[in-house]
Amino acid sequence: MPLALLPATLFGLLIGSFLNVVAHRLPRGESLATPGSHCPSCAAPVKPWDNIPVLSWLLLRGRCRSCDAPIAARYPIVETVTAVLFAAVVAVHLHDTTMLVLGLVLVAFLVPIALIDLDHRLILNKLTGPAAVLALVLGTALDPGGEVERLIAGAAAGGALLLPSLLVPGGMGMGDAKLVAVLGLYLGRGVAAAFLVAFVVGTLVGLALVLRKGMAAGRKTAIPFGPFLALGGVVGLLAGDELVDVYLDAF
Ligand SMILES: [Zn+2]
Known part of the structure; x- marks a missing residue:
């Protein structure tokens, strides 16, 4: 090893x-x-x-x-x-050849997606599009039996973020919804862990900003959500199944 x-x-x-x-x-x-x-x-x-x-x-x-x-x-x-x-x-x-290949490809997309969102507040379709296509092609080729789970995870996760991105202007964007859908296509049910980590860490960083800069300035400092989703995606990739099992055992 x-x-x-x-x-x-x-x-x-x-x-x-x-x-x-x-x-x-x-x-x-x-x-x-x-x-x-x-x-x-x-x-x-x-x-x-x-x-x-x-x-x-x-x-x-x-x-x-x-x-x-x-x-x-x-x-x-x-x-x-x-x-x-x-x-x-x-x-x-x-x-696990499937997760090995899907994991390396996912990391190669998440790194530039997080950097570009930090720099420009943008999650480019030029990255999420090819990421989704590769997930479908590689997932179907390597593990056809698991593709349905990954499709459901992608659709459910993307759908869950689509509504808030349409309803809350300036909050989550469409790019965030597309990125979560991509995470589902790679991680299957592990996308739940990815989203939870992104949400918790994003909230903590938001709170830290408010504490440091004061309520008014802190709330005005818009932080892009993409890097947190990327971080969550990495955690989901490396420990997603374990986290989902812990959760299911606990409740
Ligand atoms: Zn020079």
Whole structure:
């Protein structure tokens, strides 16, 4: 098992590096392929050996080799988080090919979805659409018997958020409803745990903001819900079945 974690981590670092590009370029309508990586300050192309995930950032001490402009710490952090999540998915689902594949694909979508929602308050159809299609195709191919549960979970979870997103302006958006539906298509009944975690953590962070900034300013600070749903999705992916079982046993 530890043997499988090394390639999972290295693969996660590479994918994380690409997800940084996705999160930066997709909302700006830029091509993901061209031009190659370049410094946003001086536009110098990044040499391949300066583009090694995490390592290059550390060796360059977070600065561009050409112009010395700082490179945001977010890049190596996103690479590290993606690598840790890939390793965790492999560790948890090593003997369940369906959840292994669905889990890695889901993580690869959740990382840019959370980042773009933080940056732009947007959950792009360009990400939730392909995520839903891949869930259907991979889920049906790998585990046809479980597809009905995942479809029901997706429809129920998306439907549950659709109404509040239509009724409460400025609260949840349609993008949130679509994202929960996607989580259902990947997690099946584990989407319940994902939503619960997102709701509880989102509420706690909202309360913390109100306490720190005071009621008026805190309530005005709109926080996007997508990152919390992404966090819930990760928890549901790694521990969803256990959490749902604990809940069902307790009540
Ligand atoms: Zn530069």
